[in-house]
Amino acid sequence: MKILLSNDDGIRDPGIWALANALKARGGCEVTIAAPFNQQSGMSHAVSVLREIEYKHLDNDDFDVWSFDGTPTDCVKIYLEGISDAKTFDAVIAGINDGANLATDVIYSGTVGAALEGFIHDIPSLAVSIDKKSVISLDEAAAVTIDYLDKILSVKHEPFLHNINFPKNYRAGKAEFVSTRLGRRDYINAFTWRTDDDGRKFLRIGGTIIDSDDGDGTDIFAAKQGFVSVTPLTADPADYDSIVELRKVFRG
Numbered sequence: 001m002k003i004l005l006s007n008d009d010g011i012r013d014p015g016i017w018a019l020a021n022a023l024k025a026r027g028g029c030e031v032t033i034a035a036p037f038n039q040q041s042g043m044s045h046a047v048s049v050l051r052e053i054e055y056k057h058l059d060n061d062d063f064d065v066w067s068f069d070g071t072p073t074d075c076v077k078i079y080l081e082g083i084s085d086a087k088t089f090d091a092v093i094a095g096i097n098d099g100a101n102l103a104t105d106v107i108y109s110g111t112v113g114a115a116l117e118g119f120i121h122d123i124p125s126l127a128v129s130i131d132k133k134s135v136i137s138l139d140e141a142a143a144v145t146i147d148y149l150d151k152i153l154s155v156k157h158e159p160f161l162h163n164i165n166f167p168k169n170y171r172a173g174k175a176e177f178v179s180t181r182l183g184r185r186d187y188i189n190a191f192t193w194r195t196d197d198d199g200r201k202f203l204r205i206g207g208t209i210i211d212s213d214d215g216d217g218t219d220i221f222a223a224k225q226g227f228v229s230v231t232p233l234t235a236d237p238a239d240y241d242s243i244v245e246l247r248k249v250f251r252g
Contacts, residue, residue, distance in 0.1 A: 008110025015096030072114035092118025095128030171226025183218030
């Protein structure tokens, strides 16, 4: 099996190496890593089209490792289209992200953006995240993720995009997966403002989480209950019900 790994936390983040080592332990896997130089959280599906992107091919005895001074999507796109052949990969895994990517946060997530790029290339893709306060180790989450991938690939024979979130702890002491829909997560913005000695003005975006839809069936609810949440996503954001309604309006 040939797997491409990426992330938005950067090439040095332990989450991506936990996945690489889990694949190595599984055996029979050819692993390529294509990840950003540095932290790229919140980059969504951004592509760097207005500048050159520096890249490095790093020495590693176990994996083919590439790093790019770009977004998570840059990393996957450049590797699949410019360096290798997308048709040769069995799966793309983005993560393991340091922090949950639940509900409407998937819109901003660079982890999801990297996995989405794999899906756009018709490759089965996973975006994997873990709660920042989780007691589950990265090695455990990585091993569970690889088992999950093996299971899904055995029954699903077309490309898919699954957003996986590990909770703070397991409800029953072991990983239990549940299929979920996206909840709704908003923020009460807490901007930090400052002015430097030269009079230049800066602000930093933060915020306090407010979940307005975290009921049964949502990814937020599942994570709170100690389940591993899996939300199938799609690359098509079109509102098909509204398309039908508009056609009626246009016909008069």
